[in-house]
Amino acid sequence: MAKRIVIDPVTRIEGHLRIEADIENNIITDAFSSGTMIRGIELIAKGRDPRDIWAYVSRVCGVCTSIHGMAGVRVIENAMDVRIPPNAEQVRNLMQGALYIQDHLFHFYTLQAFDWVDIMSALKGDPKEAADIAASISTWPKNSEGEFKLMLEKLKTFAATGKLGFLANGYWGHSAYKLSPSVNLMAVTHYFQTFEEMRDVVRIQALFGGKNPHPNYLMGGMGCAVNIDDPAAINLERLSWVANIIQRAQLFVSQVFVPDAIAILSQYPEWTKIGGGLRNYISYGDFPMGNYGETETYKIPRGIILDRNLNKIEDFDPESLDGLQEFVAHSWYDYTQGKDAGLHPSEGETIINYTGPTPPYKHLDTNKSYSWIKTPRYKGIAMETGPLARMIIGYAKGNEDVKNIIDTSLNKMGYKFEDMYSTVGRVLARVLEAKLVTDWMNDFYFSLLGNIKKGDYRMFNGDKWEPDSWPEKASGYSLTEAPRGSLAHYASFENKRITNYQMIMPTTWNGSPRDAKGQHSAFEASLIGTPVSNPNLPLEILRTIHSFDPCLACAVHLYDEKGTYMHNIDVK
Secondary structure (H helix, E strand, O other), X not given: OOEEEEEOOOOOOEOOEEEEEEEEXXXXXEEEEEEOOOEOHHHHHOOOOHHHHHHHHHHHOOOOOOHHHHHHHHHHHHHHOOOOOHHHHHHXXXXXXXXXXXXXXXXXXXXXXXXXXXXXXXXXXXXXXXXXXXXXXXXXXXXXXXXXXXXXXXXXXXXXXXXXXXXXXXXXXXXXXXOOHHHHHHHHHHHHHHHHHHHHHOHHHXXXXXXXXXXXXXXXXXXXXXXXXXXOOEOHHHHHHHHHHHHHHHXXXXXXXXXXXXXXXXXXXXXXXOOOOOOXXXXXXXXXXXXXXXXXXXXXXXXXXXXXOOOOOEOOOOOOOOOEEEEOOOEOEEOOOOOOOEEOHHHOOOEEOOOOOOOOOOOOOXXXXXXXXXXXXXXXXXXXXXXXXXXXXXXXXXOHHHXXXXXXXXXXXXXXXHHHOOHHHHHHHHHHHHHHHHHHHHHHXXXXXXXXXXXXXXXXXXXXXXXXXXXXXXXXXXXXXXXXXXXXXXXXXXXXEEEEEEEEOHHHHHHOOOOOOOOOOHHHHHHXXXXXXXXXXXXXXXXXXXXXXXXXXXXXXXXXXXXXXXXOOOOO
């Protein structure tokens, strides 16, 4: 008989996630993913000035910092048919690229690494051996015996306090850990070195957007002025500073991030057969080198792959009412057409209807509604989105950069392309994508610089800025690739105010409950078949769930400025 275990909350993610898994003979036979926080931003967006909506929706998440802000400004530009100047397009690319690099580094080292790296084992590491291992895979100048010795001393002092913070409840010493103490020491040292790199690369967002997190956007372009001779504007000195940041990011990613990932993941070949889950992948595409919407210029291509058939790339139609739909059959929402209906986000509804148990409770009733996350489908099909989906679609489309980096890396690890369909493949895809993005950052930078050298300083198109020029009614959408996957914003406005706003997040795709037909979404599907050596210490579940880099922060509780709970959902 299957035993059900619960992980609640799943830590080292953004937001609140609950996983319930049925285990029989140490194998997961079924799984249930539940977002345990309520989304509220769509309701907050109603009645707002369209020009300001980016500032509200950017508060969906503090980890993704800017991606919802950019999606929010793009959706209004789409509704009003606004084209932004080339300079603004490349500035947005640079800001988004900086986010990707920071976010992918943060995920691997801070949120996921300790599923593979045993920090307590690192206490037994040999600094000289760690330096020799590091030197064999990289020329990073901070891979010295002295650096590793200093880190070992800090680790011993840290461990002696007994105050391990978010690491306190780790499954240290678990039989699933396979790295040697010295490799663990190397990885932990790089974990701490990453903080400086993450801080520096995101300064690009602060330069062009005024601050970080939540940098500023502007409908019609960007609010940063360009003047190569003005000390208060984006001048040559500041542009040179950006180039330096990009160069440093390239160095760290190529000499630390990628070698670490290859070295660590190479030690877990069994995980190339675990966690594959769904066989369908979706990407909206992004990083335009022309105008946003001209998908043929995108660095990340748009497309859908079904049943892992790389010989056929399906088109994605964002406007087809029977294409992209959200369902609420197992979610704590209602639709006016009933819980089995599917709604295109342009017609979406956010009608709260909590029917779950009153805490404390042992298990959710997974035969009914069990999550605050809606369930997206494309033409009724469940999809995985994220770096793995993007890399597979890019590979299938023949992108040489993608093909070369995947083939080269897999060859070093002794793996085959089919091994990408796994937990290891999902982690590796994110790391390799970071390397591609650091290279693309040069393309964005030199495109911007070249345009400025030609005398084009434009950053803003204000043709539709004044409300008198707006149509009485309009609607639009934006399709963006966030670090975690495909992100869609849909908006309608009337009489100069937002009337409906709907967002489909990457984790809405991946972490949603099953639909009315019983189809699993990506989290649930990826866990089925996973071996769990000790159900009381389910490290294996964390490895696969963390590989998606879940972000549940689009679900928010509502409080006033004093922290008082403002909204209560009646339990039926």
